[in-house]
Amino acid sequence: MTEQPAARTGGRLSRRGLLGGGAAVAGVAGAFAAGRTTAHAGDGEAALSSGGRATSYGFRGAHQAGITTPAQDRLHFAAFDVVTDSRDELVDLLQRWTLAAEQMTAGDPAGNGAVGGDTHLPPDDTGEALGLPASGLTITFGFGPSLFRDANGKDRFGIADRQPEALRDLPHFPGDVLDPARSGGDLCIQACADDPQVAVHAIRNLARIGFGTVSVRWSQLGFGRTSTTSTSQSTPRNLFGFKDGTANVKAEETAALDEHVWVGSDDDAAASWLAGGSYLVARRINMTIEVWDRQPLGDQEMFVGRTKDTGAPLSGGEEFTEPDFDMPGSNDQPVIPVDAHVRVVHPDQHGGARMLRRGYNFVDGSNSVGGLDAGLFFIAYVRDPETHFIPLQLAMSKTDALVEYLKFTGSALFAAPPGVQPGEHVGQALFA
Amino acid sequence: MTEQPAARTGGRLSRRGLLGGGAAVAGVAGAFAAGRTTAHAGDGEAALSSGGRATSYGFRGAHQAGITTPAQDRLHFAAFDVVTDSRDELVDLLQRWTLAAEQMTAGDPAGNGAVGGDTHLPPDDTGEALGLPASGLTITFGFGPSLFRDANGKDRFGIADRQPEALRDLPHFPGDVLDPARSGGDLCIQACADDPQVAVHAIRNLARIGFGTVSVRWSQLGFGRTSTTSTSQSTPRNLFGFKDGTANVKAEETAALDEHVWVGSDDDAAASWLAGGSYLVARRINMTIEVWDRQPLGDQEMFVGRTKDTGAPLSGGEEFTEPDFDMPGSNDQPVIPVDAHVRVVHPDQHGGARMLRRGYNFVDGSNSVGGLDAGLFFIAYVRDPETHFIPLQLAMSKTDALVEYLKFTGSALFAAPPGVQPGEHVGQALFA
Numbered sequence: 001m002t003e004q005p006a007a008r009t010g011g012r013l014s015r016r017g018l019l020g021g022g023a024a025v026a027g028v029a030g031a032f033a034a035g036r037t038t039a040h041a042g043d044g045e046a047a048l049s050s051g052g053r054a055t056s057y058g059f060r061g062a063h064q065a066g067i068t069t070p071a072q073d074r075l076h077f078a079a080f081d082v083v084t085d086s087r088d089e090l091v092d093l094l095q096r097w098t099l100a101a102e103q104m105t106a107g108d109p110a111g112n113g114a115v116g117g118d119t120h121l122p123p124d125d126t127g128e129a130l131g132l133p134a135s136g137l138t139i140t141f142g143f144g145p146s147l148f149r150d151a152n153g154k155d156r157f158g159i160a161d162r163q164p165e166a167l168r169d170l171p172h173f174p175g176d177v178l179d180p181a182r183s184g185g186d187l188c189i190q191a192c193a194d195d196p197q198v199a200v201h202a203i204r205n206l207a208r209i210g211f212g213t214v215s216v217r218w219s220q221l222g223f224g225r226t227s228t229t230s231t232s233q234s235t236p237r238n239l240f241g242f243k244d245g246t247a248n249v250k251a252e253e254t255a256a257l258d259e260h261v262w263v264g265s266d267d268d269a270a271a272s273w274l275a276g277g278s279y280l281v282a283r284r285i286n287m288t289i290e291v292w293d294r295q296p297l298g299d300q301e302m303f304v305g306r307t308k309d310t311g312a313p314l315s316g317g318e319e320f321t322e323p324d325f326d327m328p329g330s331n332d333q334p335v336i337p338v339d340a341h342v343r344v345v346h347p348d349q350h351g352g353a354r355m356l357r358r359g360y361n362f363v364d365g366s367n368s369v370g371g372l373d374a375g376l377f378f379i380a381y382v383r384d385p386e387t388h389f390i391p392l393q394l395a396m397s398k399t400d401a402l403v404e405y406l407k408f409t410g411s412a413l414f415a416a417p418p419g420v421q422p423g424e425h426v427g428q429a430l431f432a
Numbered sequence: 433m434t435e436q437p438a439a440r441t442g443g444r445l446s447r448r449g450l451l452g453g454g455a456a457v458a459g460v461a462g463a464f465a466a467g468r469t470t471a472h473a474g475d476g477e478a479a480l481s482s483g484g485r486a487t488s489y490g491f492r493g494a495h496q497a498g499i500t501t502p503a504q505d506r507l508h509f510a511a512f513d514v515v516t517d518s519r520d521e522l523v524d525l526l527q528r529w530t531l532a533a534e535q536m537t538a539g540d541p542a543g544n545g546a547v548g549g550d551t552h553l554p555p556d557d558t559g560e561a562l563g564l565p566a567s568g569l570t571i572t573f574g575f576g577p578s579l580f581r582d583a584n585g586k587d588r589f590g591i592a593d594r595q596p597e598a599l600r601d602l603p604h605f606p607g608d609v610l611d612p613a614r615s616g617g618d619l620c621i622q623a624c625a626d627d628p629q630v631a632v633h634a635i636r637n638l639a640r641i642g643f644g645t646v647s648v649r650w651s652q653l654g655f656g657r658t659s660t661t662s663t664s665q666s667t668p669r670n671l672f673g674f675k676d677g678t679a680n681v682k683a684e685e686t687a688a689l690d691e692h693v694w695v696g697s698d699d700d701a702a703a704s705w706l707a708g709g710s711y712l713v714a715r716r717i718n719m720t721i722e723v724w725d726r727q728p729l730g731d732q733e734m735f736v737g738r739t740k741d742t743g744a745p746l747s748g749g750e751e752f753t754e755p756d757f758d759m760p761g762s763n764d765q766p767v768i769p770v771d772a773h774v775r776v777v778h779p780d781q782h783g784g785a786r787m788l789r790r791g792y793n794f795v796d797g798s799n800s801v802g803g804l805d806a807g808l809f810f811i812a813y814v815r816d817p818e819t820h821f822i823p824l825q826l827a828m829s830k831t832d833a834l835v836e837y838l839k840f841t842g843s844a845l846f847a848a849p850p851g852v853q854p855g856e857h858v859g860q861a862l863f864a
Contacts, residue, residue: 074628074655076795081802114673115741119730126725127673127740128656128793131666196506196628196655197669200795204671204804208725215802221795223506223628223653224560234563237629239636241546241559293558293640298551308559309547361560363508363632363653364796370513370647372636 056134059102061419063262063276066138066192067356067381068251070230074196075222075360076203077282077377079185079412080214082147087157091431093213097141097189098425100209101202107134110205126208128201135195139202141426142188142280142414145169162430164263164271166279166386167415174397175408182284182410185217190280190379192358196221218410220284222360222377229358235311235319238376239287239361240405242304243311246319247346249356260354260388261381273429276418278381281355281389284362284410287375292405303401305340313342339401345392353388355380375406385413488566491534493851495694495708498570498624499788499813500683502662506628507654507792508635509714509809511617511844512646514579519589523863525645529573529621530857532641533634539566542637558640561633569625571634573858574712574846577601579618594862596695596703598711598818599847606829607840614716614842617649622712622811624790628653650842652716654792654809661790667743667751670808671719671793672837674736675743678751679778681788692786692820693813705861708850710813713787713821716794716842719807724837735833737772745774771833777824785820787812807838817845 057065082090100110111124148163149155169184191202200221207216226238227245231252238244249256258264265275292300301307305314305323313323314336323342329335336343347354358381363374382388396403417427489497514522532542543556580595582588601616623634632653639648658670659677663684670676681688690696697707724732733739737746737755745755746768757775761767768775779786790813795806814820828835849859 078798115729115739117729119733120728122726123673123729123732123740125673126671126721128669128671130669130673130741197793200655200671200793200806204721204806207804208722211722216798216804217802219795219798219804221653221655221797223632223655237560237562239558239560239632241555241557241562289558289636290640290643294554296552297547297549297555300555301551307547308555309562361629361632363651365653366510366648366651370649372639372648372651374632374636 055136056107057105057136057138059098059105059139059420060422063278063419064138064140064416065105065419066140066190067261067278067358067416068229068257069136069138069192070233070251071225071227071358072136072138072192072199073194073225074192074199075225075377075379076191076196076199076219077222077379078189078191078203078207078219079144079217079282080187080189080207080210081217082156082186082214084213085156087431089213090157091425093210094427094431095425096209097206098420100205101139101141101426104129104202104205105134105137105139107132107137110209126201126205128204129198132195132198132201135193135198137191137193137198137202139206140190140192140280140416142190142416143167143427143430144185144187144412144414146184147186157431159430162271162273164268164274164415166268166384167271167413170281170385170393170411170413171390173393173408175403175406176411177407177409178411179409182218182220184412185414187214188280188282188412188414196223220362220377220410221364222362224361226359226361226376227357229356238359239289239374240292240300240304240402242300242306242308243319244359244376245357246306246311247354249354256354257356260383261356263383267384271415273427273432274415274417278356278383278416279385279389280414280416281378281380281382281385282410282412282414283378283393283408285376285378286373286407286409288371288405288407289374290371302337302340303405305336305342314340337401339399341396341400341402344395344400349395350391351387353382353392355382355388355392357381381416487568488539489537489568489570491530491537491571491852492854495710495851496570496572496848497537497851498572498622499693499710499790499848500661500689501568501570501624502665502683503657503659503790504568504570504624504631505626505657506624506631507657507809507811508623508628508631508651509654509811510621510623510635510639510651511576511649511714512619512621512639512642513649514588514618514646516645517588519863521645522589523857525642526859526863527857528641529638530852532637533571533573533858536561536634536637537566537569537571539564539569542641558633558637560636561630564627564630564633567625567627567630569623569630569634571638572622572624572712572848574620574622574848575599575859575862576617576619576844576846578616589863591862594703594705596700596706596847598700598816599703599845602713602817602825602843602845603822605825605840607835607838608843609839609841610843611716611841614650614652616844617846619646620712620714620844620846628655652794652809652842653796654794656793658791658793658808659789661788670791671721671806672724672732672736672834674732674738674740675751676791676808677789678738678743679786681786688786689788692815693788695815699816703847705859705864706847706849710788710815710848711817711821712846712848713810713812713814713817714842714844714846715810715825715840717808717810718799718805718839718841720803720837720839721806722803734769734772735837737768737774746772769833771831773828773832773834776827776832781827782823783819785814785824787814787820787824789813813848
């Protein structure tokens, strides 16, 4: 990656210094990017637009952005397979991805832009985000188990001895009807933004940059966030029509983040490179919404354990009131049923384990029975899937009343490395 | 549809008067809907939020909303098959759809709400839009050729003699690789809103209301609009990275709307019910974006006939400058190539015919070759597809340089009836 000269083509000035890997993008925006908000945030800090809405998040910091960042409205998530056995090519891609991610999260085009440079060459950026602000874009990377050892057990990239103990294919859960074409992957990228065109643009350009080194294994758009990751946000609703994510770990709970989300430096001796990172669990959960919609309101609320309107526990109070699981109801049953979702996954049932969720609603057209192919693309970040996800999913599969209305059609686990420090690339410690 | 009593359940007050078909929804919002913007617009008029952004459009008026309405950001489009042969059931559904569409476009839940009424019954509304404003929602209905005569030529609903002459299955065009499961349909509903959750909520609830009478044949989400239908909007970009819709017919061009978009009262003697309506052409156009992205910038611009940055014609000027197709370029060729998209579809080539387009970008996950299943969901409203669409599509298929990067995977034509008058239901004149 050498510095590109300023180029003038067809009367359109393209002045965009492309510096070496890890350096900051020059703050001189080309004329064609004038419409984009290019306020650059410092590490972990949001630049606020005049309307008070965060428009860009710094790409570098102690942790990757896109985990505790206040959940943006839209998602494009992609899993990739690495199609080369060359470690150098993989590392080179991580360097190029780092640079492009830093540019795009700042609201700039990738590389040398969409309309600059030599008109005899394909543009570096695909152009559909020209004129759009950064829109709170975050780009978050993860490494799948198969990156460390492929399906044949081969250590293609010389990193098998650094595979985290907990980074294994998730077990088969009751209720899983997984589509292999929607599961797994060597790498993943989560792009979140308040404008879906910006999220799609990010994934598309990273896929383009990876051409020849990776190919898209699967990708998923989410149109509506179902979680809040900051106390500044109100709780959105999933496609069951219920508020979702009330008990989520929030960015403001720094102690809880250290306990439940960030991998500690002593967690895994073989995987010290993951300290400050997290495990990303992705599950594509189809909801049988046409069946759900025919359930009486009272039943829906008993399945969830909360009221539909305010999200308060059935034991009373407001949305954020702690559920009283012992409160007696009718027929010698507790008012929050034993199979209510809120009870089955409650931290009290799982040694206090909590997750940071940032899932999204999806509709992918229609299914074969004249309904909507719709549901929740579940994303959770946890310190250890063995304690913080697998037991909860097992409990759900076995006893949760909601599961009758769910079909798990995709599944993947990734290790999301810690944040990228100045001069480094994504995953540098893993390949160092 | 009789008036529902006020209901009180579990301490949650649900007071929502559900009046007979065609009457306005009572202006008393339930407590659970307090977060929604419920300013009701008059016919064809937008209620403006405090921020100045239109938040709700009146459902009734001379024309259906969602055609000249300033194109909202997001789309959920669904085609339905009627699964009954009963004319009465179909008309009853159109009445119930009318009522629900009027409620939802006003920012209210469908029917008796999501949390009111009897908890022993399923809620009337699915709930995921509770707390969200109307978000500029418009709901636009259309009737397909097969509603008038089914695949066996049967006139199931006694309306075959009212089938518009121009409402026929579109011919097969070169480049069509249509998926029958993404084509056709007896009915269609276009839901546009600035919040995708609101658009999805509308389609889902209308599908739910139609259960037993219709089933979803196909549906399509669009995340980014590619057209502007008002001079107040700036031109967005398609997934080729180019501005799209510069030459669109705009809401402010009332004479052009009458000439090119609205069906005239003398256009078709058999289909006087369609006067004031329009023909809706829907085409799912996959872009081979990974191939496109490898084309040099100069070639991309020659395929389109415009520059990528400003959208100006290659003959010079600004975005809205008229192209000069005679301006000579190099090698005895015009500067705007003979196969440039802007030339091939220009009104000068088609007797002055113009369309009102309101297409949307889509990404539906990945395709089988590791790319994105992405492109443009083309929607156009025209006065007559025989003069305003078919010749243009034929010309594109034969000579347009862009077509090499397009695959037409879905196709449908519908007659969008005129607006719904007070006391009427959607399509009333057709069934009168």
